[in-house]
Amino acid sequence: MKVVDALKDSRFVVTRLTPSQVGALGVIGILGEEAGLILNAHFEAYSKSSIQTLDIGSLVAGDWHHTIVMNQSVSDSAEGTVPQRQEKSECVVLVKTGTETWEIHVHGGQAVTKSLLKTFVLAGAAEIPWNEWFACNGSNYRNNVIRDQLARVDGFYAAQILTRQLSGYFQRDIKQIQQLICKSGKSQDNLKKAQAVINRLEQSARVGMRLAEPWQVILLGPVNAGKSSLLNALAGYARSIVSPHAGTTRDVLATRVVLNGWAVDLTDTAGFHPVSDFQQLAPSIEKEGIERAMEAARSADLILNVRALNDPQKDEVSLGSGGEGGPPSLEVGTKADLSDSKQSIGKSISAGLIVTSAHTGEGLDELVKLIIETLIPEAREPTDYFLGGVPITSEDLDVVKELHKKIEIYSRDL
């Protein structure tokens, strides 16, 4: 229900602005003329001041009085027990955010937020989802897209970039460029500064435009190469089934992990067989699994070609690097801890193989570092690509393109 419709049907609306999980803080938004009546009835400021005198943007701490009804069951009342009401108070902070809008900040336990929401709903408020609240409450489209992504993304960097955009970093960069190229006295210095900012915006767009979409990394390789074990070691827990029998994984399985602050979907696949064996495989679940693996590999952002270091290289059915125009790939050697792997390790390292062991953890940090560097070369140190404005929407990209053209014109006229 839209806020406007909700306000027509009921006197005011209420929403939970923090996630519905337990957190450090719970925030409830209330909008509507009648909200003040409920606040007056339940809220008592420590300063004893009236909430009517609060200015927009100010806050006040106080007690929120809940009324809990005890002994309410039917059997109790049948036996003539009178329901008892118990007052319980909660420390809250009340913020006046607009002429008819308020926020109540409480501690982040589930029970308190639920109880407050219920109080408003019982008093006639319509409860609406948080994104509806922002969409209709004076927030612009871009900020709503950012908030929506913030609620969904995993990983430190995506959250950091989005939070900065919510604080106006993109608009600040755009304004800076406009000011630099609009000044009457044209100069090389202004041109260089404007070019530096537009370059940074353009370089960060590739990542900014897909923040809500985790990077897709697929593990390919022969049966028994240790793909599932490697995935489990990277994920830090057992998600894929591991066994000494060749052909254990028969389908494509994705696991969301955060590697060095970036969200990645690691996809385990059915292992490849030597070409001769593959041709003999009847149209089976296993063969279908391998075909699905190849299909998933074509749309991945990165392929990990996994081989056991103790296994002599055979002629397997393989997708390799995904071909020209296909995803990039990293070569990974597994089972470095085994004694029969030892003699091939030196040769493998010089051939560019990343030597790992899922059992001892050897090489995993290096592998994670290389995965992230390959997926997001923009994030390599030292970089300031993601510290300022980052284009998030296609409208942002249009603004950047438009400014790029203006900078070119400015440069020609210089």
Ligand SMILES: Nc1nc2c(ncn2[C@@H]2O[C@H](COP(=O)(O)OP(=O)(O)OP(=O)(O)O)[C@@H](O)[C@H]2O)c(=O)[nH]1
């Ligand atoms: N010693 C040692 N054994 C490993 C290592 N990684 C995997 N293995 C063993 O190798 C066998 C195969 O491992 P999996 O992870 O199931 O291999 P896979 O590539 O997923 O196999 P399929 O699903 O059949 O294609 C299991 O017995 C694992 O315990 C490792 O780093 N060291």
Ligand SMILES: [Mg+2]
């Ligand atoms: Mg497997």
